[in-house]
Amino acid sequence: MRMLHHGQASAQVDLAWFFRVAPAKRGAPVLVVCGSLLVSHTAKPPARKETKLTAGHRVAPRKVAGDLLVSGKAYANPAEYGHSRAVRVAVELGKWRKELAVFGDRVWLPGLTGSSPSEPLPFTTIPITYDRAFGGERFAWNPEGMGTGPGERGVRLPNIEYVERRITSPSSMPGPAGFGPIDPQWRPRADMRGSYDAKWLAQNWPGMPDDMDPGYWNEAPRDQQFLDGFRGDEAITIRNMHAVHKNFEMRLPGLTCRAFVKKTDGQLIELSMMLDTVAVDMEAEHTELVWRGATAAATPKLRDMEFLFTMLEPAGALTPPTGCYAIFEALRRKTYPTPEEYADDTKQAAKVRAAKAAEQQAATDKVVAEALTYRDTQMAQARARLSSYKHPSVPANAETGRHFSGIAGTIGPGIPEFGADIQAEMAQNWKMFAELFPSDDENCTWTRERVMKTHADGGDMSGANLSGLDLSALDLTGAKLAGANLSGVNFTDTWLQKAALSKANLSDTICKNTLFSSAVMEHAIFKKAVLTGAHFNRTQISGADFSELDLTGLNFEQCAGAQVNFSSAMLKHANFRNCVLPNADFYKAKVAGILFDDAVLNKASFNDAIGPGASFIRASAENLRARGADFRNAKFTEITALRCNVSQSQFDGADFSRAILTRANFSECKLKRSNFDRASLESADLSEAVLLEATATNVKFLRASFEWADLTGTDMSGSNLHEAGFFRTALKETKFVGCILTGTTLAL
Template sequence: MQLEHRMELRDEPWQELQVVQGVAANAHREMSEHTRLGRACARIADLQLQSNSQGAVAYRESRREGNRMAKGSRANGPSGPGYRGPTPAENHRRRRRHRRDGVGAEVGRDFGHAAPGYVQHRAACPRRRGGGQAQWPTGAAVPYRRGGAAHNARLDGVESLHWRTCTGAGSQRANARPNPNPFCGPCVFCGFPGSGSDYTAPTMVAPATSRPPPRTDESVPLVRDTPLVPFTIPWQIRPPAHNLVVAVKGTFDLVPGQPATLSEDQPPPFGDQRYDGEEKASLRYASDFVVHKPKADVMLVGHAYPADNPTVAAVGLQVGRLQRTLAVFGDRSWGTLGAQSKPTSFDRMPLRWERAMGGPLSEANPVGRGFKTGVMLPNLERREALVSSPRDVPPPACFGPMAPEWKSRTGRLGTFQSRWLKERWPFFPEDFDFSFFNAAPPEQQVPYLRGDEPYALHGVRPAKGVLSGSLPGLQPRVFAYLDRAGAFSEAALHLDTVWFDADEAKVVLVWRGMMVVQDDEASDVSVLFLTTTKVGEALSPQQAQQRFEVASGPGEPADSLPVLPIEPPETPLAPPVSRAQVLSWIQTKTPLAGKDLTGVDLSAADLRGADFSGCVLPGARLEGARLEGANLSGAVLSRVRATGACFDACDLSGADLADAILVNATFRKARMAEANLWRADASGGVFADVQAPGGVFAKAILARCSFERAQIPKGDFTECVLGETRWNGAKLDDARFYGAKGDRCTFDGASLKSARMDRAVLPNADFRSALAEESVWEGADLQRSSLHGARLSRANFKRAILDHCVLSTAEAKGTFFRKASLRGASLLKANLMQANFEGADLSDADLRGANLYQVETWRAKTHGAKLDLALVAGSKLAK
């Protein structure tokens, strides 16, 4: 079984980006270029790319730490007089429990990270009967429609799959209606779209003989027996129905005359990659994070090599029935009478859009040459449409991917107007054309491929070299165990991306499919299983079940698959300047850097140190304004207003302030590094001595605020709000607070080292002398809180709550508290040496002199607890 890059994300699209190493603060203002959705899709992919390697390292380290804890937990198992060690049955239960609850996978699961041809619609359809059983009996013939003709699909399991427009036994094709999307038609029972490609009946896997364990968090668990890299993306194709895109990426070595072979190195999914890392350069690799491609993309990058004549070359791409050839010339220019100069000789010519017909004024290729840009001719041309005079403007010719902001793609984005905002935001508008996600030139978009087609790449190797062979002939198979059906079913995948790198002699293949799920966390999917077969090879239900049981057998915990959201399109920006032309450009020291100042007004202005650097200021006004040290660096300030304003020593570095307002504002010694404040409001405001490196504050509000001595290293605070807030000594190290919420907060000595506080809520908090070492707090809540002496060493608290809390002079050494709760709590002189508490609860706790040395206490509870002067040596509370 393979280890995955664990890339945990949250359920709000904007919030997801903010979790990625603090770089998301820039995404909002960058999306104002070109069409917003195109930029949004490109940007999320770039963010994924930036964090992939960091996430992988962090994950490996956390797994090592987690496995250490798992081993420690078992080694310290039940002890005390007469204990003869666990029975085989106990060992089996423990292995399953560790695998299910992730002792070893969950300890460090918050790292950097990581939107389809046919669409598979599974038995989420309301034509079902009680107990999660399908209406139709096993083996029954169920009619479905394809291109207007009725066909039968046989059910080999206990749930039905809908393809395109489906019907129930004997039912009429109701609700059939024209569909502007590239899908054939909606399901008459639930409105889910069909595919538009040839149907391949997916295999239904019989009920599992051993049901996968229930999920314990929002990550979709994954088991795989192949090195191929899977990933998922939650989306709503037809809101409000929830869908889960399942994709599999594979990298293969090209072997002359042979099928491509699996590469030793299997890179994770990437976002758009541009040449030389330049933002305005053409794409070298198009994003993997795509919802649906109605056709397959076939793309080629690398260099062209001349054969006999060093001034010209021919490059050919052939995959299956696709054949395309381009003419390649050395550099040429137009003479004074419209004659072409002779092409110069070249050793090799890059196959990229900068060498094709185009230029800054060209909508088809804004990075090219030869289109109203002077005397240079393109190096790459279509053999059937060569340039012969300065008036010739043939379509650009290249084999590589087209950028998402180019007109050829943005023209398919649909209509983003008030109706979209009201009815479908943040998802695609009704007239969105999914061919937006096809990045290959139109000539290279073909029907979905099998995966064993022959290929030939001509002119891409030195010395008349031809690179030929066949695709690997491999077919990934993904099976999902659905709670509602009590069985595995297959999410059929289609090969929709083939990307050749001729220089490296590699090919990347991406298969993609989709299923209907219950919600945006796919909480009805217990586990996904990825395996492979040869193209066309059958895989019986029994074989799939056997493979799953072998891959998920005793050993390491099942890995978790990231659920990747797509960033929502930004709403349209407000209209332009005034308020006496921004107080006569702040009394004529003009510049005002990036200007635009959209909704201005500047209310009680003055704006002290002004400048506004990156400007734009969408919703502006800034009510009580002044802005003391001003500058506002990355600016934009989205939907501002700023009620009490001031922003004290200002700068706001990465700025944006998303949905702002900021009620009683100020921000004392501000700066706020990568800022943003997502859904802001900032109620009581102030933020005392901020600085805010990672910034963001996700769904903010922050109630009565302050943050005292702030700093906020990797910030975010995810779902925020927080009651009386404050946070006294603050700093908050690797912060986040995921579920956050509020009541009386404070955090006294704060810092919170590796923080997170997962599902938080924090009722009467305080955390006294905090610091919280390697924190997390999984299920959190912290009822009557305090944590007195805090620190909490290796922390975690798994399913926390901690009822009447306090934890007196804590420290908590090995911590974890597994299923926690701690009812009467207090734990007086704590420390709790190697802690854990397995089934925990500790009912009326207190634990007086505490420490409890090697604790753990198996399925705990320990009714009236207390334990006076405690310690209780090797424990099981030393019975």
């Protein structure tokens, strides 16, 4: 499930969202969503700090009433610092008010007529916490308090009391006074938990007991619970709990948190969110508001839910449902577009770019046209000015020319010698220029004959452009073709054994019955190549691209290379025995009947691959990924696939006998009539899997999870199921003969 959010808050507010799956009665899963808004009491941004106390505000799946909680200290009147002995603190919300009396430290003093309280000691501040309220070690309503029981805390009076229920004698039992949350282990909350007995374990675990009182989830004292919750814009006044402001006044921000779930069937459902917690922290100088909502889920992993969409809006201006859906769709398309939407958006972006380019070109053409017009105008004006000038007379020129001959005579014959030097330098430069460029013979077009001669002479054709040539039926064993452009070449029946083809472009080549055995073709490209009958055994293919090709029945035995791309390729009945292909990509590849026996496929991806009848016998596939794949009737005998993730895949009739599958993820897999005999699946996740009539005899299932799985008719005889989880598991006609069931609910 993905999350999207719409709406911004001010700098004085911090918003965080929390969601979890909680079991309800009878174990049905429920998605609980909490929006937590921190509102600063000052101009500074609030600092979110997670504590056991703050986490408790969000642990409840629901609350039947709103909780008002206040934490802080009682401050003596500044004018009485050092000698103040008592003060009253109060919290007000609208017409509701709660007041507590706070005293300095006191003890019981014995007297002739009984014990009486001593004079309170002066104080400056006293924390309003339950260890300062009435209680004691054996007092179930407040084991941390003082005033009851033996020892020093038994003779001390509490610092905090109810104004209307003052303590008058050691026998007074007023109950603990405070503004903070009640611990769930204390009464009265503990009385509401319900019965956690064998019936609960068998029928409801890990959900809530049938006799649980939902009021258990409310943290606040009863007199601080509000049945209708809160609006979110209430005014709150707190007296004598601030170091500066005796009467601290604030108003909640008038915002609301909304949450929607987009189901896989297309529905957008709004959760009923209730503002059920207002927690004022006077020392941290912020207030936390918590909105909470819940909705039923089909499975614990929320497979029926695609998106959680949240919003923050002013409480008085909520967007109608149709508007919310439009906002969600716009945000979803921007963040998580479908392939079709991405293509449409790309086309639209290209149109926008083209329009902008045309606009810019038009502006450029306009500027150029204006510049040319300006140039023509200036030239015309210059010609006009030039034609208006009077030329000098011939005699004047003749007069001037009389002196030229004398000048020439004084210079002498130097120019021819200088010209000879120039010619010699030009000849040298031409020689250097010729050395930089090959002759026409060297730069001639590659032909079949030239390729044959170059290879026969042991020549290097790396980087050569051989595109489109007919090189069929040639022996090019060991040819040096790294980085060559071989696109469109006909290599039918050609021997390229041990050839150097790294980074070569073999796109659109015809390679029928071509022998590539032992060739090095790292990062080679085979886009749209025809490879019918080709041989790739013992090749080095790191980074090579075979995506979307028809490789039916081809031999890749003992090939090796990391990150090879076989995505969407047709690989039916291909042979990959003993290959080493870490991080290979077989996404959406068709691998029915393929042979991966004794192969190394660590971290390879087979997500959405289709491979019924494939064979992975004795393969090593640690961290392999194959989500949503189809491997019905496949053979995984003795495979080692630690921490593999094959969730939501089909394995009906598959054979996993003697496989090592520690921490494997088989959640939501279909494993009908599959065989796990003598396999090891310690800490494996088989939640929501269907193992109908499967064979799981003598298997190590220690700490494995079968929650919500269907084990109807499964034979688990002789298996070790120590601490395995069986919550909501279908176990009709399941056989547990000779099983180790310690630490499981099945042992009851």
